[in-house]
Amino acid sequence: MTDSVSATPTHCPYCALQCGMNLVAAGGGGGVEVAERADFPVNRGALCGKGRTAADVLAPGARLATPLVRSGGALVPAGWDEALDVVAGRLARVRDEHGADAVGVFGGGGLTNEKAYALGKFARVVLGTSQIDYNGRFCMSSAAAAGTAAFGLDRGLPFPLADVPLTGCVILVGSNPAETMPPALRYFAELKANGGSLVVIDPRRTRTAELADLHLAPRPGTDLALALGMLHLVVAEGLVDEEYVERRTSGWPAARASAMAHWPEYVERITGVSVPELREAVRLFCAPESAMVLTARGPEQQAKGTDTVGAWINLCLATGRAGRPRSGYGCLTGQGNGQGGREHGQKADQLPGYRKLTDPAARRHVAEVWGVDPDALPGPGRSAYELLDALGRDVRSLLVMGSNPVVSAPRAAHVEERLRSLDFLAVCDVVLSETAALADVVLPVTQWAEETGTTTNLEGRVLLRRRALDPPAGVRSDLDVLHGLAARLGVEKGFPADPEEVFEELRRASAGGPADYSGISYRRLAEGDGVFWPCPGTGDEGGPGTPRLFLDRFATEDGRARFAPVAHRPSAEEPDAEYPLLLTTGRVVAQYQSGAQTRRVAELNAAAPGPFVQLHPRLAARLGAAEGDPLAVVSRRGRAVAPARITTGIRPDTVFMPFHWPGEGRANTLTNPALDPTSRMPEFKVCAVRVEVARGDAP
Structure with a gap:
């Protein structure tokens, strides 16, 4: 054990918040325990259950120790x-x-x-x-492709999380940070406390949606139509920032024409979101001086994910909400x-x-x-x-x-x-x-x-x-x-084994590129709370980094953001008589990704011991299913079995499964590998299924 183990400042191994934590010597000698690190600005000491128990996977019984x-x-x-x-x-x-x-x-x-x-x-x-x-x-390839096309550069958030509570409205599309990155939820709570509004778009009424001023529950796979319908209303109600569009963007006429083909009643038929709800979302977004759209895997993990994110970026551009203080489009990156x-x-x-x-x-x-x-x-x-x-x-x-x-x-x-x-x-x-x-x-x-x-x-x-x-x-x-x-x-x-030596070469290789790390060194990182790229420079004399992108110009050749001329299209696999329902997948708070590590932590397993099928009471009644009954979810690719979890917090035409487990309850047995033509993202978030009570199966 190193001498500094008594209090080593470091970061959580799980999600992309990379929460700050301290590692301290565990009682009894050997090993470490996680302790609060209140000085790191992203999480300010807060940790979710995964972060608190991260040291458990270091234990000998949980991990491999020999080839x-x-x-x-x-x-x-x-x-x-x-x-x-x-x-x-x-x-x-x-x-x-x-x-x-x-x-x-x-x-x-x-x-x-x-x-x-x-x-x-x-x-x-x-x-x-x-x-x-x-x-x-x-994970985030569709957002990366759309962001690069629009702005000339992809960085998940082009501004610090600290800007979120200072904006006037956030539209959160297909994201459930209450489960996926709980320490980030405080930013949205602070937004509301500051008088801002939160719009959550999700087919389920998640813990995050419970916090929202407005929750829209579209049919899975229709986020693109929803964004286009909102942009239609922005145009129809005279809410376009014409001066901004003229000065800082290109491609608006084609994007506007596409939006005008998606009138509110048409979008209501596609999405199931009512016209009054659409109008209220537009009002909340356009009323304040600043606003943001943040997307996550919901709109991105689709065979049209790049176009879908492009449509949400269009909404930001048309209203002058990108490249300005406390405004913009961002992607909530998932993996660490x-x-x-x-x-x-x-x-x-x-x-x-x-x-x-x-x-x-x-x-x-x-x-x-x-x-x-x-x-x-x-x-x-x-x-x-x-x-x-x-x-x-x-x-x-x-x-x-x-x-x-x-x-x-x-x-x-x-x-x-x-x-x-x-x-x-x-x-x-x-x-x-x-x-x-x-x-x-x-x-x-x-x-x-x-x-x-x-x-x-x-x-x-x-x-x-x-x-x-x-x-x-x-x-x-x-x-x-x-x-x-x-x-x-x-x-x-x-191919040195020393990480600092590798990083020094990485600095030279990245120099002059879009993600320029050349001005970042281990010494600089050890002395502060991180450095935002791009950060050009040499030696330890790099610049200050770039917390906020695009304030002066976008990273395109002409400095203008580009609208995406996109139109709604159906998902790669729509319901039919044989597979009449839609499956969407996601995470639960106590497990992470494929669960390979978190499923080895007793506390996390006690909180989330296995997969389940979330469904609406009306669908459960039609199937004759009770809470806890084993349900077989069947797609064109296979069959998964897990116990029923009945709730009004999901659309009646949709079922949800978390994807952290192998075996019979493996949700990704069912999912569709249809690929986005640009990002090559598979369509995890929507596929056609049927559901049956599987009384002969053990859940």
């Missing part, structure tokens, strides 16, 4: 040299026999910036493969390093610094930092689901780092089947996840409290997580793993 190699059909303990030799040898064999693109890499939105950077470099320089993507593609994870090269189409892999200048810059020929860098590869779908066919081996697609991917039974069909699967993880259990080699890696590294929260605030204790003897960091594999595959230099 495992499959022998005779079973995973058995092995030494590190043996395990790394097997991984390197098998990856090299597949590459030599089938070509570099037969080797795939799948990363995670929880990896530190250093790991994400090194993983992308490893794939492209050591393996020479284009086949790399990560689970963040399933979902923002930084998509900036530094583990996405299929990106290089570090949020550079495009197809940009010759970007390739030259990064290749120079890496010491390779730009022409040697592979081009863009498959997106996350397309990569998983190609396993066992075009892609014959896979290295997974920080992800559990057996539970988290859409059409999960099919993805599990593809993983089983691989010639070789290696997984780096802290626990034996459902994906790791299928692997040929499992490499146990360090956790957040056992390593130093940086993450970037949903505000674009780059933060330093500090090592507080030593890892178990049989555990190594992901950077150690990449160092060892690179050496075995013939690349002796360029």
Whole structure:
């Protein structure tokens, strides 16, 4: 244990708030406990149950402590040299026999910036493969695509969370922070206390919706029509900020024409949201001097997610609510390093610094930092689901780092089947996840409290997580793993195991790019509360960072924001006689993502022990279902069984399942992998299902 363990300031390993916390020595010696850190401005000491219990997963019984190699059909303990030799040898064999693109890499939105950077470099320089993507593609990629198209730059929030209570109105679309990031809920409570209003758009009456001044409950998959209907009313009622539109935007005539085709009564028929409710939402949004729209996975995890987010951005632009103080559009990023994870090269189409892999200048810059020929860098590869779908066919081996697609991917039974069909699967993880259990080699890696590294929260605030204790003897960091594999595959230099050394190279690689970290150093991060990118500079003499983007100009070539000419279209899968209902999925407060870590914490399991099917009393009566009865939810892709949870807080035509569990209640067995044509986001949030009482099934 390090000397500083008595009070190590660090950050939570879970969601993109990256709440500040202190780690202190646990009673009895050995290990650490989580304590309040009131001085960090994002959460100001508040922690949810996941944060409070984060140290539980560090316990020996909860985590992996030795490499495992499959022998005779079973995973058995092995030494590190043996395990790394097997991984390197098998990856090299597949590459030599089938070509570099037969080797795939799948990363995670929880990896530190250093790991994400090194993983992308490893794939492209050591393996020479284009086949790399990560689970963040399933999180905020639609918002990233829409934000880049509109503003020229994607950063989840272009302003600090501290601006939220100071605005006049927030429209929260498809987000439930009361469950997904509870410490953030205070910002919305403070907004109301300051006289502002909150509009929540969600097909369920969630704990967040209970706080709202106005709750709109549209039919799942119709958020795009709802945004267009509101913009229609803005135009019809003379609420467009014409001077702003003329001075700071382009593309308004086409966007206006599309909105005018979505008159309120038409939108009411599509969404189920009444015309008076639409008018009230427009009034609340347009009455104050400032306002914000914040989206999350609800509108984004759709096969039209990019267009949907674009429509909400259109609403902000038409009313002059972007690039102004206390106003704007933002995306509530989900995963712990979902923002930084998509900036530094583990996405299929990106290089570090949020550079495009197809940009010759970007390739030259990064290749120079890496010491390779730009022409040697592979081009863009498959997106996350397309990569998983190609396993066992075009892609014959896979290295997974920080992800559990057996539970988290859409059409999960099919993805599990593809993983089983691989010639070789290696997984780096802290626990034996459902994906790791299928692997040929499992490499146990360090956790957040056992390593130093940086993450970037949903505000674009780059933060330093500090090592507080030593890892178990049989555990190594992901950077150690990449160092060892690179050496075995013939690349002796360029993959250091020291995170600060990796970050120094990341700074050079990102310099001049949209996500410029060159002016950020470990020393600067250790002395403050983080630095907002972009932050150009050299050495420790970087600029102040950029808490608020777009106040003077947008990041487009001409400095103008661009409207998106979008129109409503149906979801990829609409209800019919065989599948008459809609399924939507989401999270519960006591579990996180695929649950691989939180399901190992007793307190969290007691609060949320398993999956359930939430449905309206009218639907329950029609099915003859009582509270707790096992319900079978069936889609065109499979069947999941979980107990009924009956509530008036959901639409009668919709059922909801959380997605944290494997097995019979795995919600992602049902979900539709139909992809957004721009972001390649699967349509997690809406698919057609039928529901049956499954009295012969154990829930």
